[in-house]
Amino acid sequence: MKVIEVRGLSFTYSGQDKPSLRDINFEVGEGEFVLISGPSGGGKSTLCRCINGLIPHFYEGELRGEVYVDGLPTSKTPTHILSQHVGMVFQNPQNQLFSLNVESDVAFALENLGLPREEIRDRVDEALALMGIEDLADRSPVELSGGQQQKVALASILALRPKVIMLDEPTSFLDPMSAMNLVELVDRLRRKLGLTILMVEHRIDLIAPRADRLAVIYEGQILYDGPPRDFFEKYDGHLYGVSVPKLARLSKEMARHLEWPGVILDIDEFERVVRLIAGHRL
Amino acid sequence: MQAIVFDGVSYVYPSGVRALKDVSFTVERGELVVLMGENGSGKTTILKHLNGLLKPTSGKVFVDGLDTSKYTVAQLATHAGLVFQNAENMFFESTVWDEVAFALKNFGYSDDVVRKRVDWALRFFDLERYAGQSPFTLSGGEKKRLAFAVVLAWSPPIIALDEPTIGQDSLQKEKMLHMIRLLNTQGHTVIMASHDVEFVADLRPRIIAISSGSIVADGPADEILPDTEILRRCSLHPPQLALLMARLRDLGMPRKLVDVDTAARLLVERLRP
Ligand SMILES: Nc1ncnc2c1ncn2[C@@H]1O[C@H](COP(=O)(O)OP(=O)(O)OP(=O)(O)O)[C@@H](O)[C@H]1O
Ligand SMILES: Nc1ncnc2c1ncn2[C@@H]1O[C@H](COP(=O)(O)OP(=O)(O)OP(=O)(O)O)[C@@H](O)[C@H]1O
Ligand SMILES: [Mg+2]
Ligand SMILES: [Mg+2]
DSSP states (O other): OEEEEEEEEEEEETTOSSOSEEEEEEEEETTOEEEEEOOTTSSHHHHHHHHTTHHHHTSOEEEEEEEEETTEETTTSOHHHHTTTEEEEOSSGGGGOOSSSHHHHHHHHHHHTTOOHHHHHHHHHHHHHHTTOGGGTTSOGGGSOHHHHHHHHHHHHHHHOOSEEEEESTTTTSOHHHHHHHHHHHHHHHHHHOOEEEEEOSOHHHHTTTOSEEEEEETTEEEEEEOHHHHHHHSOGGGGTOOOOHHHHHHHHHHHHSOOOSOOOOHHHHHHHHHHHHHHHO | OEEEEEEEEEEEOTTSOEEEEEEEEEEETTOEEEEEESTTSSHHHHHHHHTTSSOOSEEEEEETTEEGGGSOHHHHTTTEEEEOSSGGGGOOSSSHHHHHHHHHHHTTOOHHHHHHHHHHHHHHTTOGGGTTSOGGGSOHHHHHHHHHHHHHHHOOSEEEEESTTTTOOHHHHHHHHHHHHHHHHTTOEEEEEOOOHHHHHHHOOEEEEEETTEEEEEEEHHHHTTOHHHHHHTTOOOOHHHHHHHHTGGGTOOSSOOOHHHHHHHHHHHHOO
């Protein structure tokens, strides 16, 4: 089943002479984990806005093509309906926080849905625990550090339990351990609950080992869409604004001197291959 | 001379959160220092003391020899500039160009100098095509680069960067790395907060590791980044290659920061038939 379908999508923000997206064709199946990367200004956030309906409902410009989420055409579906199908964590967490304390921020969207109070309680507690921020529940969101704010924004979306979670650079403010925990959490949720994950990220080394697909958006177009490791086999990612993980670069060096099975992105796998070769030598 | 002195600094936010607890360190002129530590450890709070946005609750902060508690933000601006963690919070002008020009005009530079500096800073960060637009129409990474361009244009002796690599692709990161090195060689002191371990591993700066408002360790990247005990305390993670070397210690791999070429050489030597 396709949860997201994008057909011939182009978009030009009003006031801009160049389109920010050009003829994008893109689909995501249920339960997939897709990593989106590419240069700054390439069009990643614009694509996310087209998928959650902010474009065309809140941003002005010229839109062509179609986007369907769960079968719903985004340009004709109100955003409050879309948001029950696709939950979005924005690039700047500040833009998502507005309540007096963290707890009511996480509860806000649930109250809007009219859920029973008990259920709201449970979901809020669960989301705060998943992000490890129970101790921040009574704090004011504007008085938190950048990373703490990002965790609150993530908790708000987790509490909604949408089928599709779209995360625009969700680890940008997180410390390395929290970033790893988040990626593991997201991966666990999609395996357990069949969630579909779209994640925009520059930290390829962290995400690529868990993602099914990498889509590279370059100058408003899809340059590549396929398995992450094939991208690094075929392209010099650096030239296209995609951070090449050090392990991928090391793989290429190893392949110049030894029998080596191509680009490896996962450190466990890398270690296994080294030990295998070392074992053969003994 | 010392560019930055923190002498027994504690800071308590009005809401009662104790964000810094007796923090002391000094930074020499022309040094490169990176603050690393878990979310909420106090990095941003430290940086906001440098341009006087925050004044210590107790203890003293000296910037270029000036006791910050005795100077205003405007007075300190000629000594230290801060690129905010959240770039949007810095913007108030209606165009990208004016945003960068604002501080320069305030310092009284001639129109000609202002134009040259603004154009240079925008070009360096690939932002010249947005000069006439509102800063708020930029992409996330572009906003962050604009914030950096604002401070770069006036180039104060002390440059503080709060998470400069947020939202940057690998080409932009590489340019930032070169710019930071260049600023250093020109005698600027650069102090930054960063979670980006790979970027910090490439920079190889002095690292001050903090946790819960206190300094946990202070030393060169080569010592701190492979030290799993310090990293764990500060919710950090070793760079990919340091981790690989650590896991392969039994095969004779070293306990230190290595680049790709060194790692490849060591592994090939060990594995070649
Ligand atoms: N609200 C807006 N109004 C006008 N132009 C915009 C707006 N938002 C983005 N743009 C422009 O559209 C292009 C694509 O921007 P987008 O935010 O989609 O990039 P991105 O790939 O998400 O970049 P980053 O990694 O820096 O966040 C850029 O040239 C940007 O300047
Ligand atoms: N405006 C504020 N009012 C009250 N408390 C604050 C405020 N800003 C930050 N804090 C608190 O002070 C402590 C230190 O925050 P700071 O922003 O310095 O952390 P940080 O190390 O920069 O974190 P991050 O990596 O998430 O950016 C945290 O406990 C935070 O919640
Ligand atoms: Mg973006
Ligand atoms: Mg901070």
